[in-house]
Amino acid sequence: MTAYLITSVSVVGAAPTDLLIRDGVIAEVGPGLTAPDATVVDGTGLVALPGLVDLHTHLREPGREDAETVESGSRAAALGGYTAVCAMANTSPVADTAGVVEQVWRLGREAGLVDVQPIGAVTVGLAGERLAELGAMADSAARVRIFSDDGHCVADPKLMRRALEYVKAFDGIIAQHAEEPRLTEGAQMHEGEVSTRLGLIGWPAVAEEAIIARDVLLAEHVGSRLHVCHVSTAGSVEVLRQAKARGVRVTAEVTPHHLLLTDERAESYDPVYKVNPPLRTAADIAALRAALADGVIDVIATDHAPHAVEDKECEWAYARPGMLGLETALSIALDVLGPEWDLIAERMSRTPARIAGLSGHGVDPAPGVPANLTLIDPAAHRTIDPAELASRSRNTPYARMTLPGRIVATFLRGEPTVLDGKAVK
Incomplete structure (x- = not known):
């Protein structure tokens, strides 16, 4: 499994800190973390949610x-x-x-x-x-x-x-x-x-x-x-x-x-x-x-x-x-x-x-917790284009509306399913 180091991210709105993901779980939480083998994700300005x-x-x-x-x-x-x-x-x-x-x-x-x-x-x-x-x-x-x-x-x-x-x-x-x-x-x-x-x-x-x-x-x-x-x-x-x-x-x-x-x-x-x-x-x-x-x-x-x-x-x-x-x-x-x-x-x-009753989900990022989390950029805005949605259907009521927030990354048990706002697979 690839290790990931998310730097300077706000966990559920708290002061910025670092998150180290290793072997599917949150290995460490704290400022100034280092992990030479980890892929770095810049979390500046982002909020991490379960x-x-x-x-x-x-x-x-x-x-x-x-x-x-x-x-x-x-x-x-x-x-x-x-x-x-x-x-x-x-x-x-x-x-x-x-x-x-x-x-x-x-x-x-x-x-x-x-x-x-x-x-x-x-x-x-x-x-x-x-x-x-x-x-x-x-x-x-x-x-x-x-x-x-x-x-x-x-x-x-x-x-x-x-x-x-x-x-x-x-x-x-x-x-x-x-x-x-x-x-x-x-x-x-x-x-x-x-x-x-x-x-x-x-x-x-x-x-x-x-x-x-x-x-x-x-x-x-x-x-x-x-x-x-x-x-x-x-x-x-x-x-x-x-x-x-x-x-x-x-x-x-x-x-x-x-x-x-x-x-x-x-x-x-x-x-x-x-x-x-x-x-x-x-x-x-x-x-x-x-x-x-x-x-x-x-x-x-x-x-x-x-x-x-x-x-x-x-x-x-x-x-x-x-x-x-x-x-x-x-x-x-x-x-x-x-x-x-x-x-x-x-x-x-x-x-x-x-x-x-979904164990491992709905738990705030902390040491030892399964790394199921999402990173959102609250300062970003996006205009909804139905043609760009991943669903096979297009019946969104928000077409052409400008909405706050952009999902930057999603991790499922430590593996990214979304990075830089794009699906990994």
Whole structure:
């Protein structure tokens, strides 16, 4: 293994120091380090963070390799500063058996750019009718611990209770896509002033809030772990706040786009802004940002959702919901939160790694710690060009936007996956 000496770098915003990486771990930390055999990386002006961890990534493989593959998504993740991602189950075939989750896990290992941790489906075929092979997936080589029908809500309360009870045996997590389907039938965007003006069927906030309220009660009753995907409304924040105050074992995530973009973007009828849950209002954004700061929302997760051209470049009504997120998430966090490095590290690395049970990830650089880290230049700005993204898809809502921060390097167990802002392989 090549040794690397990162000089004069700020570790999570602290005073500049040197980091020596050797044999896959941080060997030494301190000013004035020397290592004649090491490759030197100039860290002047850079901030070192524990490698980012994404709890919510769609890699599309198997089945929709035209939109993304495990390899292309892993490369996008590394370029975004990630060292681990959790791959959602809505592939084709669905990741509802040990065989499929092991396939995704092995593809991630072969790519070698980030650790790919599969998420298993809660129900067979995401159909919401009967439980998938939760135990078999948990016992597989992939060691699945999070289960989600993301893209579909586990709407049946009896089935949701059974899932929560089942995974409690191995301290697993049910990650819910909170959407009461009977309230969102035909919905095209957030229900509010803009949807009324545009004449589009609205997706009411209460459709999300009602499911979260139900599920925190079920999790409280069972004593199991619940994770709420892509929280998007102020009302959801209050439900979560009350549940956490009671000691319910619930965690929650928010996406970068729900922290930045409002439903007014739909006025353009550009399908790149169509997402599920939909973009909400400025008041919702303010509530989400406050909840992220005070810990009611635990994690920033990308919900990276690549789509092929024909699924996005069409009429709004027929476009599939979803946006790219892996290569821009840290920049959005920096834009929204400012240079609050400890908070960014907590919400984008430490806490998601802890929730997912990913040992060796989410740990600040220190002697003896696995060298999973990312280096960011906070003073740099970049204008997003979709053609330059590593993803196979181009459905980014940030095209032509100038965002703060540039990922300079990413290391996975001491080996660079990104150097000087470019993928190593």
